[in-house]
Structures are given as C-alpha cells and as structure tokens.
Amino acid sequence: MIEEVLVTLRANPKIDPVLSTWSWEVPLYLFLGGLAAGIMFFAAIMVLANRQREAPFVTEKLVLWTVILLSVGMAALFLDLSHRWYVFRFYTAFRPSSPMSWGSWILIIIYPICLLQILSTFRQGYPNLARRLERFDIGALALDLSERFRRRIAWISIPFALALGIYTGLLLNTLVARPFWNTAILPVLFLVSALSTAAALTILGTSIKGERNLFTQIDFSLIAVEIFLVLLLVIDLSTGSQVQLAALDLILGGRYTVGFWLLFFSIGLLIPILLEGRELLRKSTSAFYLAPLFVLIGGYLLRQVVMNIGLHSSWVDYANQFDPQLLQLLQ
Amino acid sequence: MTRYAMVIDTLTCVGCGDCVTACKTENQMPDGLTRDWVVETTTGEYPNLSTEFRSERCNHCSHATCVYVCPTGASHFWRDTNIVLVDSGKCTGCKACIAACPYDARLIMHPEGYVDKCTFCHHRVENGLDPACVSTCPTHCMHFGVLDDPAGKVSTLLRTRNYKTLLQETGNEPNVYYLT
Numbered sequence: 250m251i252e253e254v255l256v257t258l259r260a261n262p263k264i265d266p267v268l269s270t271w272s273w274e275v276p277l278y279l280f281l282g283g284l285a286a287g288i289m290f291f292a293a294i295m296v297l298a299n300r301q302r303e304a305p306f307v308t309e310k311l312v313l314w315t316v317i318l319l320s321v322g323m324a325a326l327f328l329d330l331s332h333r334w335y336v337f338r339f340y341t342a343f344r345p346s347s348p349m350s351w352g353s354w355i356l357i358i359i360y361p362i363c364l365l366q367i368l369s370t371f372r373q374g375y376p377n378l379a380r381r382l383e384r385f386d387i388g389a390l391a392l393d394l395s396e397r398f399r400r401r402i403a404w405i406s407i408p409f410a411l412a413l414g415i416y417t418g419l420l421l422n423t424l425v426a427r428p429f430w431n432t433a434i435l436p437v438l439f440l441v442s443a444l445s446t447a448a449a450l451t452i453l454g455t456s457i458k459g460e461r462n463l464f465t466q467i468d469f470s471l472i473a474v475e476i477f478l479v480l481l482l483v484i485d486l487s488t489g490s491q492v493q494l495a496a497l498d499l500i501l502g503g504r505y506t507v508g509f510w511l512l513f514f515s516i517g518l519l520i521p522i523l524l525e526g527r528e529l530l531r532k533s534t535s536a537f538y539l540a541p542l543f544v545l546i547g548g549y550l551l552r553q554v555v556m557n558i559g560l561h562s563s564w565v566d567y568a569n570q571f572d573p574q575l576l577q578l579l580q
Numbered sequence: 581m582t583r584y585a586m587v588i589d590t591l592t593c594v595g596c597g598d599c600v601t602a603c604k605t606e607n608q609m610p611d612g613l614t615r616d617w618v619v620e621t622t623t624g625e626y627p628n629l630s631t632e633f634r635s636e637r638c639n640h641c642s643h644a645t646c647v648y649v650c651p652t653g654a655s656h657f658w659r660d661t662n663i664v665l666v667d668s669g670k671c672t673g674c675k676a677c678i679a680a681c682p683y684d685a686r687l688i689m690h691p692e693g694y695v696d697k698c699t700f701c702h703h704r705v706e707n708g709l710d711p712a713c714v715s716t717c718p719t720h721c722m723h724f725g726v727l728d729d730p731a732g733k734v735s736t737l738l739r740t741r742n743y744k745t746l747l748q749e750t751g752n753e754p755n756v757y758y759l760t
Contacts, residue, residue: 251623256595262687264688331694332694333693335669344651352651425680427593
C-alpha cells in the first residue's frame, strides 16, 4: 500500500485537486481550426482535380468561412489566456521546441493563403461582393491574379491545411506530462476528424445532389478511418506505461467512460456512419442532414472530451488531495 | 550549465511545514497560493508501516519540458543554470507549461494571471544565500548548493548517502534529491 497525503495545504486554483486550466475555449479553437483546415483542403483538392463545377459549394462558397472560423477560434484562444494583454509576445519570439509557437506562426501564414484561396473563386461564389471589390483597382487586380494562379494557390493550400489540421492534435500530444495525450495516434485522429467535419459541413450546406453524394462518400470513409484510429488509440495506450494504463482506465470504466464512448464515439461516429451508409445504399435520404450534424457535434465533443481526460490524467497522484468542498463546510 | 540542487533528508524531516511558511513570507505569495508543499507518504501493510515526509516544489529540471513548450520564452533557464524562472512580462497565460510539468508544480498568480513557480529563491542565491525554505528548516534537513562542485555539501551528501529523485522516468532530470 502507498498512501500519499498532503501535510500542508495546497489548493492552487485550477491546479488542485485536478488540473482544470483549460475549459471550452481551447477545444473550440481546436474544432474550428480543424474545420477551417478541412475546408481549405477540400477546396484545394477539388480545384486541382478539376472538379470545381461538381463541387461549387466547397470551392466557391464555403471557402470564405475559413477566415471566419479561424478568427472565431483565435478569439476563443485569446479569451483563454489568463495574462491576455501580453498576447503580442507570441509574435516577438519563435521557439522551435514549442508547438504552440509553431501554431501561432503557422496561423499568420495561413491567413493570407486563405484570403488568396477565397479570391481565386470569389467571382463565381460571391458575384455581388466581387463586383463591389472590382470597383477598386487593387481589388480587381487581386481577383485577376488570384484567378490566374488558382491552381498554384491550391497547391500551396494543401500542405498548410494539413499542417493546421495535424497541429490541433500535436498541440496536446506534445504535452508529455499528460499521459492520455501522449500517443502519436492523436494528431492523426484530429486531422481525420478535421477533414470529416469539413465534409459534413459541405453535405449540410450544398444544394447540389452530386456534391452531396460525393462528400457523403468521402465522409463515410473518413468516419470509418476515425473508428479504426480510436481503436488504435485504445490499443496504443493499453500497451503503454503505468501512467498511460491509468489514463486508459478513465475511459474503460472510469469517470470519462460515458463521455468518450456514448457522447463522442456513438453520437459522433457510430450513428453518422450508419446513417450515411443507409443513404449511400439509397435506403433512406429523408434525414440527410442528421448524419453531418452528428459529425459536427462529435467533432467538437472529441476535442472537449479528449482535453478533459488529458487534464485529468497525471503523473502525480496524492491519495488524499485537498478538497475545496471541505473548506466550504468549515465556513 | 551550472546545476544547482536541493537535497532533502527524509530521515530528519518531520513535516513541520516551516519551509512552506518561509517561502510564502519570503516571496510574498498571495493568499491561497503556494509554491511548495509537504507530502507524507505511508507505505507497507499494517502493522509494518513506514512513513516519509517530503518537502516538494519545482524540481528545476535540467531537461525542463515546461521551458521547451513555452511559446514566448517566458519560461527560461536563469543565467545558464538549471534554475527555471518565468518572466511575467513575457507570459501570456497560455498555461502550456502547466500541462507540460509532470510534477504539477506551477500555479497561476491571481489577480494578475501570469504563471508562477518556485524560483529556488534566485534573488537570495545570487547574493550567496540559501533559498528561504532551506535557511529556515528547523531540523536542518534541507541543503542547497552547486551539484557540479565535487567538494560541495550537496555533492558530498549524494556521494555518501542513498537518495532518490521524483518521477525520474519522465526524463526531465529533476534536481531536487531526497536522501533515504
């Protein structure tokens, strides 16, 4: 038996009794950043595959949302900072060993790429807005140049979209003091989930049957890969160190079992793959919006649940940690 | 890198908590926040039990994961030593370092919001003094010095006594040693 008791009081807020430093803001950013990455990726792929006419919604309309989603995500990140007026410090240093530093600089590069990607199909997607932009010489020039280099912009977009998608998982994965995050499966899982949520949003938004069918097929495959990756994640942790086994216990009978398997895995993966499978087999198309809606909810839940589990999994385990509720009883 | 180390004798520590009080006073810690704490570990099966007291804090690791994940350079090694400090003027409060510390030794200062931790009282060390916790220990179970000095007291203690470090398996190379 080993029992570790704190003799002196330790009740540092958000550190004790378990880590609760991050709330909804970081998962929201990870979700929106992933979604933007997915949209960038599909918009670029469709342009390069000369399937722009078959998938006009994602290449011409949805692509505008990349900057909006990224901006909302970054606003959420800003809200999370506890010393937020020093946010400019992210851009006064580049720290190669810090994934967060890479992420903040990648975002600076991704914004102009997103803008170029938007401009390259702006005349087709938003003709009224494009006409207004054309009133300015520089606007017309930007539209002309972006359209001329549309394929090159698409080529550049792909690696940055993948980097952004992987980064959302890598950020957690490299924080090695949290055993549940310390698995190389996580960045891949987050990337596939990012692509899946972008495909789902395309299915929801498009009014063209061909585009919907194409992205339903894509999303079906991506969800299947995600299910496989979740199983790999469990296998990876189950063959890990003692702290990783303890972290795995949190979803195998522990306090996050329902959150992980019922909320994320069932709602976000199992139900959508069944619904999309039925649609692909032409058995039911009446509720086509349900599956992508579940995928989007599941995409957010994946990040929120994984973050909560990671914060809860730790190397330090005092048997009798300080309980703030006991202090309230005394008062 | 000059390596400073703290050596704590668990056989003479009585768990009085004076180190915690000394730290709070010396560093003017706000109410409810603490940079060090005392753990009592009981092992064995009744009636064959053994108890150990450990005064714990930041381990000022030679391979400090908190320093490596910091995106702004706020978490840094002080003057080419292993003493890890946080520059509040560079800290954004992103809290990546807190998640990267396997010892959960970092905290968020309130009301300001920057991240804080044990500094090995570097303001005393640069004046040739021991950290406040070491100076105040009534049983003299805490020792502080340069690890690489073979004639120094911490090196001598580690050469002549059995010792352990916490969570060595993390690879962080902690520099707080516990004599057993």
